[in-house]
Amino acid sequence: MDRNALERIYRGYIDCLNGQEWSRLAEFVADDAVHNGRPLGIAGYRAMLETDFASIPDLVFTIERLACDPPHVASRLLFDCQPKNVFLGLPIHGRRISFAENVFYRFRDGRICEVWSVLDKAAIEAQLAPGH
Amino acid sequence: MDRNALERIYRGYIDCLNGQEWSRLAEFVADDAVHNGRPLGIAGYRAMLETDFASIPDLVFTIERLACDPPHVASRLLFDCQPKNVFLGLPIHGRRISFAENVFYRFRDGRICEVWSVLDKAAIEAQLAPGH
Numbered sequence: 101m102d103r104n105a106l107e108r109i110y111r112g113y114i115d116c117l118n119g120q121e122w123s124r125l126a127e128f129v130a131d132d133a134v135h136n137g138r139p140l141g142i143a144g145y146r147a148m149l150e151t152d153f154a155s156i157p158d159l160v161f162t163i164e165r166l167a168c169d170p171p172h173v174a175s176r177l178l179f180d181c182q183p184k185n186v187f188l189g190l191p192i193h194g195r196r197i198s199f200a201e202n203v204f205y206r207f208r209d210g211r212i213c214e215v216w217s218v219l220d221k222a223a224i225e226a227q228l229a230p231g232h
Numbered sequence: 233m234d235r236n237a238l239e240r241i242y243r244g245y246i247d248c249l250n251g252q253e254w255s256r257l258a259e260f261v262a263d264d265a266v267h268n269g270r271p272l273g274i275a276g277y278r279a280m281l282e283t284d285f286a287s288i289p290d291l292v293f294t295i296e297r298l299a300c301d302p303p304h305v306a307s308r309l310l311f312d313c314q315p316k317n318v319f320l321g322l323p324i325h326g327r328r329i330s331f332a333e334n335v336f337y338r339f340r341d342g343r344i345c346e347v348w349s350v351l352d353k354a355a356i357e358a359q360l361a362p363g364h
Binding site for chain 2: 103165166167168169172173174176188189200201202203204216217218219220221222225
C-alpha cells in the first residue's frame with residue numbers, strides 16, 4: 101500500500117470515530133488489534149472508544165499532524181473537550197481542557213493491528229494548576 | 233529530500249545525542265528551533281539536552297519505531313534509566329524507570345526546526361505506585 105492510500109484509510113478511520121459509526125469500525129481495525137500492549141481485539145477496541153465517548157460527550161478527534169510511512173501511521177491528535185468526571189486519574193469534572201495525543205499505528209492488510217499511544221497528561225495537569 | 237535520506241539524518245541526530253557530541257548538534261538542529269512551543273533556538277535546545285543528561289546520567293535514546301514522511305519524522309523512543317532527583321514532577325531519586333516518548337519533528341533544509349514531544353508520564357506513575 102502506498103503512502104497516500106494509507107493516509108486516506110487513516111482519515112477514514114478518524115471520520116468513523118468522530119461519527120461514532122461503530123458498525124464500520126471493523127473496516128479499519130483488525131480482529132486481533134492490540135492497544136498499548138493490551139490485546140483488546142475489535143470488540144475491546146470498540147468498547148474502549150464507546151467508554152471514551154460516554155465519559156467525554158463532546159469528544160472530537162482532530163488531526164494536527166501526520167506522518168504516513170507504510171506500514172506505520174504516526175498522528176498528532178488534538179483534543180479540546182470537557183471530560184465529565186475523572187480522566188487519566190485527574191479530577192476534571194466538566195472543566196474544558198486541551199491536550200494532544202501522539203500515537204503510532206501499525207497497519208496490516210489496510211487495518212490497524214497495533215497502537216502505541218501517549219497522551220499529554222502533563223499538559224492537562226498544568227491546566228488544572230492554581231492560577232492557570 | 234526523500235524518505236531514506238531523512239531517516240539517515242534522523243538516525244545521525246540520535247547518534248549525536250547518545251554521544252553527547254554537542255559541537256555537532258547544529259548539523260541537525262536549526263538556529264531557530266522550537267520545542268513544544270518554546271522558541272529555544274540551537275543554544276536553548278543544547279542547554280535542554282545537557283540538563284537532561286546531567287539529571288539522568290545513564291540516559292540513552294533508543295528508537296523503537298519510526299515514521300519518516302518528509303518534512304516530518306515521527307519517532308517512538310524508549311528510555312530505561314535512573315533519573316537522579318525529580319523527573320516530570322515525580323520523585324524518582326535514582327529508581328530505574330522505563331517509559332516511551334512519542335515525538336514529531338519537522339525538518340527544514342535537513343535540520344530539525346520544530347518538535348512536538350509527549351512523554352508517557354502515566355507509565356512512570358504506574359511504576360512508582362505501591363505494589364509495582
